[in-house]
Amino acid sequence: MTEKNISTHQDAEVHVVKPPVYFAIFFALLVLTALTTGISFIDLGVFNAVIALAIACLKASLVVLFFMHIHYSSRLLKLTVAAGLFTFMLLISLTMTDYISRAWGMF
């Protein structure tokens, strides 16, 4: 059975991603890793962490969207991923309510 047959046969269930897409994403991840390394040699003050984290988030999104097939998946699966991200956001933002305001009125 050729690759084309598989993809038409199971289109609703499984989306077959072509190798070039995987290579492109892999290449993008390598470039972003190099970028992180390169930028760490330049001192950007408070933006050091911001940029490093932004690149890391971008890389994670690429992995989730393409390597984990979420880009091609049903809305229910996208919602599942969104639920995880939402929970993570709650964890960070509500914890930050403590860290941001812990010293208020103390100095």
Added chain:
Amino acid sequence: MSTIVSLPDQSTAKLPSKSYLNQEYGLKSWLLTGDHKRIAMLYLFSITFFFIIGGVLAGLIRLELLTPPADLMATDTYNKVFSMHGIIMVFLFLVPSVPATIGNFLIPLMVGARDLAFPKINLLSWYLYWIGGIFILSAMVLGGVDTGWTFTTPLSTHYVNTHVVTAAMGIFMAGFSSIFTGLNFIVTIHRMRCPGMTWFRLPLFVWGHYATSIIMILGTPVLAITLVLVALERIFNIGVFDPTKGGDPLLFQHLFWFYSHPAVYIMILPGMAVISEVISTFSRKRVFGYTAVAFSSVAIAVFGFLVWEHHMFIMGVSQYSALVFSLMTMLVAVPSAIKIFNWSMTLYKGSITFETPMLYAFGFIGLFTIGGLTGIFLATLGMDIHLTETYFVVAHFHFVMVGGMLMAYMAGIHFWWPKMTGRMYPEAMSKTAAVITFIGFIVTFFPQFILGYLGMPRRYAAYPADFQVLNVFSTAGASILGIGYLLPLLYLPWSLIYGQIAGNNPWQATGLEWQIQSPPLTENFTEIPIMDHEAYDYEWLANKTHHEVQTVG
């Protein structure tokens, strides 16, 4: 409106010749089974085993507190005993109690499926549970842990030399076991409902478990990561929780309670799910406000993630943040109250009978309400400063966990025992056990509210002599409670051989699981059913002889 349903004559009931229990024989057929009903039974034996260990530890705690000085055991032994009691009861009993036993058994039956979506993952979850259990037991045998079940830093990372890492790894494993159970339930409920089984025809038991599974999947990974961080901190001194290295000990509590507060709802939501079924069946009425009860489960699951800092009000967190969390904690009272009021309205004008599961359910409603309302005291910032870390907190969460969840678990076991085993237990004996449990519970834990209000701190082996009378009450109550739990341990196994044959539907309940033989076949349904009526349709049940359940081949 309630429908009068007459209970069937059990003397004519016969055990089916083939069922999941006699499909195959031998140890291998159990240990390698993919059948959700057999795995549920494996879980039932396992959690009962750990419940007995946890219960004996509870007995030791109460025995020590019978007298004011620390005389029965050394104070650090006492610390280890209450830590182990907490760890075993929370992670190895309460979290898997209803979902992994009753839920595992019933979710496929209730949605009209032949098994859970991933039978092998289901079996794997039981093995992970045991690996976790063995780690925790070895931590106990090797010398124990004395951090309390909360592993609070910096005590757990910098000051104690007990088996923190071993116990933490055990909890890590048990955590994955509960993630797998949750994953299985969510996929099964989404994908494997039988034709006609719409979301709003699902029994509320399934809604409750759906909400529980959401918390299991979203919350448990945070606990796993946190415990790994504690282990890394102890072994490699990475400094996440160490202020001298730029870390923050309170960060641990943020992460830990981010799971462990929602985990409270992992422990109570399946109990509420059981109560919905039991109250409806023994009032012969549809659950009042079905949709509200269904969505209140989901609301509890969501709100549960917004309240964790109320465990930390006196720990040095920001007062402004504490204010926000105090307000949000009050929110949880709303869906909980929706449930309690709707159950009460279900009872209204129902034709109520007082079988054993119903007695336990009444126990649940009363005790859970007290437990929940005292939670509001603790959510109130000013009041919490006085009450937190006292016996008031201990009484509060035992009212919710033991008075609530354990009562619901007992209600569930007694309700579905005829379905699981095909046999009835001695009803007079079980009713006695239900009443003894209720009395024992009140005598044990009510005095602790007063003790806490008077200022007796938790987690100490010794206390001032003024507190002794109430502590004697509490210990006496614990022994009554012990008898209440011992009785089912005797008559339930007895009923396996000598119990009356139950028949398919001894309670005349409406769920799909009651329309098939007891105990069910390995494949559950010979033909996948079609659901053509709402959940809790007693009219349908009364007219069932006129129109049999439709099936497709």
